[in-house]
Amino acid sequence: MLTFVCHSCVKTSLVKIKPIPKQKKLIIPPITSSYTSFLPYLNIEFRFIIMKRYWYIRPNDQASERVGRTLECKASLSPIVIHLSDIKLYDRLDSIISKLLRDSKNEFEDQHHNIVEQTSRKLESIMSTNEMSKVRVVIALTIDQYCDGRILLALQESSSVVGMVAASKSSIELLETIENDERSNNDDCMVCLDEIGDETQVLRLPCSHMFHAHCITKWLQNSHYCPLCRFEMPID
Structure with missing residues (x-):
């Protein structure tokens, strides 16, 4: 498992x-x-x-x-x-x-x-x-x-779209980790659609949008755009 x-x-x-x-x-x-x-x-x-x-x-x-x-x-x-x-x-x-x-x-x-x-x-x-x-x-x-296979399928489809380029590894590693008192636990991670919560590591993009660390890392390995505002992360 x-x-x-x-x-x-x-x-x-x-x-x-x-x-x-x-x-x-x-x-x-x-x-x-x-x-x-x-x-x-x-x-x-x-x-x-x-x-x-x-x-x-x-x-x-x-x-x-x-x-x-x-x-x-x-x-x-x-x-x-x-x-x-x-x-x-x-x-x-x-x-x-x-x-x-x-x-x-x-x-x-x-x-x-x-x-x-x-x-x-x-x-x-x-x-x-x-x-x-x-x-x-x-x-x-x-x-x-x-x-949820629907979420995994959406990630796979997004990575197969022509022109989709992953964010650079260094830019992903430099993403800011958000402490519990800085995050809004009522918000949802728009990658997995689950609550942000206070037990999971959360990362913030330069555009200020927050996501579960494992979700946004996987997303940026396929696309260098923010899932919400299309902010462009650096690429190699």
Whole structure:
């Protein structure tokens, strides 16, 4: 997947609760008060799954084609005890899941609230009359990354037009890198049509137009004109 060109990304998360047979050893929570000793509680094992799928959008608007996928799994080292009647259940889960996802923050960051909400709602729904039980919470995150063949085709066609000349290598290397506080994150890169954002390197042409670094570099290797205003970059 090293040659995959990602033009858009969609994330979805799903939480599933799976009961664990009672014969397995349970952690009995310490009794801190006469009140908490009567609260229903669960021993919970957390398992996180990240599945990344890579899709190619055909230029002729046919159905997208999946060209690969990767799968990562992570489990908590030990079960966690949670009192289901705790009025701060959501906050407790939020703290626990945040710690468990510390190494996968980038993947789960924009899904965190949804995951905690799903988990707390489903845990509350399985409250039973049993004194104790044990469950596994499976949190699955699917990341669909799309390579738009229409964009690639447009770049290929532009490079094949008679008279199209690439910008000089030195002029591309001298393009100004734009820091986060200087860019407008609401603007789109007019090469790939995706948001500029604040996580990707951004370059500015002498005409002041900004683009994703990898997008404008590839563009200028085929054409020495700015994609927006037709400003001419130096050529060899």
